[in-house]
Amino acid sequence: MSDTANVEQRRTAGRSVPPTRALALTYRVVLRQLASRGRIIALTALALVSTVAGFALGQADADLEAGVRLVSGLGFAVIIPVVSLVFGGAAIGDLREDKTLVYLWLRPMDRWPLVVGAFLAALTLTTPITLIPVVAAAVLAGSGGGLVAATVIAGLVAVIAYCAVFTLLGVALRRFIVWGLAYVLIWEGFIALGGAGVARFAIRKYTRSIIVDRTGVDLDLADFSQMTGIIVPLLAGVVALALASWRLARQDID
Template identity: 40%
Template sequence: MSNPEGAAASTPVLRRVGTARATALCYRVLIRQIVSVGRIAALSALGAIMIVVGWVVGNSSNSGAGADSGMIYDGASYADGFGLIVIVPIVSLVFAAASLGDARDDGTLVYLWLRPMGRMPLVVAAAAAAVTVSLPLCVIPTTLGGWFATDFVAESGGVALGALAAAALGTVAYSCLFVLLGLLFRKAVLWGIAYVLLWEGLAVGLGDFAERLSLRGYARSLLSQIADVDLGFTTYGLVTSIIVLASVSVVSLALAAVRLSRLNVD
């Protein structure tokens, strides 16, 4: 006769992986997945272009009465126009969309998805991996490019600090948002580019309401507030900008965890 109790006793019980351990495990796997020579080289070249052009802008500006304030404005505008509009969202998109999107497309996500652990550690690890790679590629060119464009005049340090803070917090917020996008759409990069160009680039010019729904509006407000430069757009308070960017990051990760739990992974 069969022994149900013995059979049940011999069945191995899978222990749930702790949150910290699960996050660290997924992070190690995913960061290796998204880092490639081609991506790093292409996006590093984009950052190098920003730095070089910033240096050219700074050296080609005219000196004279009132030149310092003009150079501060030029540096802040350059950090905003090239760094926060192009480099930060594009670099974040490439790595964040790939963090879970690539694993989903090539079938390796199932090995992490089937482990006895919560979905939030996997999502947090994906965002952390994307941020780890994206931060230096976003922050360094945005900060140096904006600073070089000021030609190092007095108070130019404020532009560099503002660009650093805006690029860093913007990168985190965009990365979390695009991790969610990578779980919602198969061609997440195409959808992300459409969002960056059509909404962040164009729709925000339609009015204050649209700008309030744009990450760029809050990132550039950080730059404007810290550098103490009026860039000619609606500016939100320093604390408000930080809270909104942080809230977008947290909500995006929470929604991504819900989406992942309902996703059919094979």
């Protein structure tokens, strides 16, 4: 009998772990793995840059457009995607690197609870670290409640979509940080500006569209309705998690 067959036999032997229990187990393990003090301090410091910038903008009595450009250009172009990449990619990627994933993988349970549990752990950490400082920047910029509401809605959509997509990267690729940064900085930052077709694959286009729809301030890479800006990234997140589950079920874990 082959090694793969032996592994599969051991994995499926005995009573299968219920999905809810498997999800909760994965969530606890991954959350503990991700929540290192150094990582949280470093990423929180990065996110607080937006709050400081928002305070400085408010002190200068900047207008709504300046506030929108600050939030979209710093919060949604750098802070939210980068923090989501670190946590989302590491949710599975770190477990694989330190050989912890094999212990979960060999348990008799479906693969989707493992992926969803890891995604939820990443989301648990990413959401407060990014949204609290970025929303605070919108408040301190003094640009009005429209920008604050837009930041909350677009921020929630962005965090969910980015964490899901980067969880997939962590499952599929070992150098997920490199590929994730290439997506955020090169694809979304430059290539997506070149045409409407490629821009459809940029999460930033949809989150900016939410902000534009609610504030009326014109931004590049933002021409969808608010509803489209919400629905498409969330659907992309569901697809990413489904692909991650499929990929994890078919790859060898050592």
